[in-house]
Amino acid sequence: MAFVRIKDLRKRFGDLVAVDGVSFEVEEGHTLALLGPSGCGKTTILRCLAGLETGDAGTIEISGSAVFDHAAGVNLMPEQRGLGIVFQSYAVWPHMTVAENVGFPLKVRRIAKAEIAARTGRILDMVGLAAAKDKPATALSGGQQQRVALARALVHEPRLVLFDEPMSNLDAQLRARMRMELAVLQEQLGFTAIYVTHDQAEAFSLAETVAVMNHGRIESIGDPRSVFARPQTPFVAEFLGLNINRGRVVNCMPRDDADGFYVEVALSADFRMWGVLRGEKAPSPGTSVLACTRKEHIAVAKRAGAAPRPDVAGPPDAQMFDGVTRAASFLGLEEEYLIAIDGVELGAIQPPRGLHAGEPITVTVRTEDCIVFVGDSPGAKG
């Protein structure tokens, strides 16, 4: 049975629809990541879960009992929901010491002082802050304050912990380490987590389920691998950083061994690329489509001769194009190129090839790696 169950949650602020009928479930002990750009409604959902915001419709169940049910008039106060929460700002109380901050959830539960001290000490040990116990909370670095916030959210052993972009103020290295530590803590303590972030790496690495949000709706939900490998909508593709190129359908043929169609898309006068369009309905020639390609799947090499033109109609396994590099930037293990094929720009991320701007290249794209959606704008609603 699902531990957290949200059904048709809605919330508007004036004219702005922040949450537009969202439903999802989270299994006990699992992590769900709400992923999306700022303003997509992910934080509002978290705040509704915590009781800091009241939805306009829908239900929220935690552990089988309703904490919010608009129709039945149920809306538990935040303190009655027994959660833990870690805010982006950490919200560590500046007038208390580290131990006072962390012991607060126990103190308001009228737990004996000795036990508070013991449990606070234990959790501070787990987050590696035992030595800072009596320091004023504001004397700590950002990363340490973040651990205080985490310890405070875990000390009363809540079975659901909410994370509101908890790592967005940390530097990249610290973030990677905290991700690992958080996974270990969750393994040890077994809480269920709902995690709001705009960082896909964070979402994919921490969560069993990732929900990508846009305009108050969930665009795509599933396990990280499938959400990542097979974007469900143009918005998800764009959010995950894929190349999105607008074009028109020229050719279409059903796939034999799988659902959907192979379609040939004209991206410019002289640049046609085959890709895969999922769905039941074959697009008619001339339909506006978006061709999405992952930058890592655009292989580039110095041009040795003209790209071979396939002489058979139909999709080849791998397609080759003549192109030119427009810009190159060295990233370390990889190199990012901006390339142009017949005037159409694409990004490519490849192991360093030592190419310079303006060099003629041969570009290879597997047909299966090009995802085609019907439509003409990735951000469009619905």
Added chain:
Amino acid sequence: MDAPAKALPGLETARPDGAPRRRSGRRLAEIALPAAGVVIGMALILGPFGATVIRSVLYWDANGPALSLQNFAGLFADPRFYQAAGNTILCGIGATLVSCVLGLSLAWVVSRTDMPGRRWFEIFNLVPFFLSPYVGAISWVYLAAPHSGILSKLLADVFGLPPDIIPIYGIGGATFVLSLFYTPYVYLFVIAPMRQMDPALEDAARVHGAGFWTTLRLVTIPLLLPALLSAALIVLVTSAGLFDVPLALASPRGIRTMPTEIFQLVQYPSDLGRAASFGVVVMTVTVLFTVLQRRYIDRRRFETVTGKGYRPRTIALRPGGRAAALALEIVYIGCGVVLPVIALLMVSFSSIWTGTLSYATLTLRNFEYVSFNYSLTQQAILNSLFLAVVGATLAVAMSVLQAYYVNRGAARRRALIDAVLSLPLGIPGIILGLGFLILAIRTPLYSTLAIILIAYIARFFPFATRTVSAMLLAINPELEQSARASGATWLQTMRYVLMPLLMPAIVAAWLMLFVIFIRELGATILLYAQGTETISVALVVLSERSSGYVAALAVIQLLLLLMAFSLFRATRASLIQA
């Protein structure tokens, strides 16, 4: 009060039954307490406002009271109204101009130059803010009264000048003393933006070819203008409405001003209808000014200041500039603090005051008399302390609730509520006192300390609300939300998280109100009765008897005020512009 947070259902324990019922009880405190603060505040303002307006259109003739504009007709037909209004406007404009020039110069000298001792002057410049304008005015009488004043005598004896060379009585003298006491308002308003101004704004002007004075004229002052205009409007409205100074310096020469004229109208044979109609005129003008300020000036204030903590460049003064800056500071602190205090001490230690301190007349008898032998002054000291301590406590408690409501509560009508709650900021004390007098006159509250207490709170709580609000605005709501999510009830969150965080503002507001209440005169003078005199009232009553007693009592009041000031410095809370 704070029930332990029973954690929910199913999470840590099994779901308790009847949770919704307990929930409504808890929500009640969260919603009702802040709302109560707002409702009481509104009642405290609208009560005397309404009473004054209603009384102004009631006219008693042979048939009893009737609705009529007779009071206004009488007021507008009376030449004394125009004299009083004219003199008051003159005083207000004069005091505003002088305070603006002085306040701006002092703030600049202290915050942007390398004048020696500027750390000390930074503190000293605020001292007049804490002193009583009435005591300041009578000290200046001791200093500059024709023939008997300390300075007048000195000038006559040493330089052979005529003994009435300093025109301390009259509009000029009143404007001078008002300016001394309102300069710190302007100073406080402009020093913050002056400090926070991005130095790059001035640097850019210098680099692109503007000289020092051109930069000051075209960049620095225009950037400060919104803050300066705000301060100017507040000084204009409040200095014109102040009763204390005209009472001491204009009334003795029969010069009419608005506050002293209203005081006269309430004295026997009183004409409350006429007084109320005068009050309505004053309230209308004040409210218009307040609206003007909110509409056009406050709005522009955030454009100039980025809020980042810049360290503005300090300007190295040339020797001549240093001397001029230092002289300005010395003259201001001298006239505003040092000379009046010296005069008070000299008078208070003399058995007979003749304008000079002589060994033969040195005595402690004045202090002994007002502290131990005279029941009026003893009672007055106790009354003032009671009013200040209880009044400040109640007003601050209310202001915390209001600030919470305005900053954290539901967003509806917040701006309107904030505007209404700020109304008393500009209303003269004597006008609000008149409103409460009309309200209380036939009730058991009349001639009690309670009505004075209520009037004090009504007149001055907005200062506290502004101070607390400014601090609350800077506190991230997530600090409270994480307490709630940690299992604390609303009351526990207030007690353990918000109150401790707000404490600097609470202490600052409390001390500010304590100071204001210890010296309040305008509202008290209409509401006191035998047994409910305050220190300021006792000073006025005694001024007809012995200057020695007056000075001794004024010194005691001064000590109370300076004590509050040093506590204020000790808490290191920044004064909020109110």
